[in-house]
């Protein structure tokens with residue numbers, strides 16, 4: 001029997017931001033589960049700076065709609081369509097929200113850490129399991 005050396009942790013700034021994002025996400029998901037039914041229409045919940053900004057029922061959209069979000073000093077362009085949500089452009093430094101691509105299923109999220117923007121999908125067909133995309 002041998003003991004493995006415990007892995008050393010090197011907390012850096014990004015780790016902290018990720019932790020904060022996960023906490024924000026957990027809280028927002030918790031609020032979402034408390035306040036809404038899972039069986040409703042597919043709905044995009046847009047949050048900026050920790051505040052819920054807008055809920056958009058995607059299935060009611062007949063053509064894609066663009067939202068311009070101003071948060072944290074950044075400008076983000078979000079395109080909402082009947083089958084999902086995509087961050088098309090952002091002037092944030094990491095671009096991870098843009099690289100997340102299109103989210104189409106309940107429970108998926110687009111997170112922009114620098115701008116503190118979270119877009120989460122709720123309702124629609126039940127997701128097969130927790131599937132959170134952080135980018």
Ligand SMILES: [Zn+2]
Pocket residue numbers: 090092093094095096097098111112113114115135
């Ligand atoms: Zn971003």
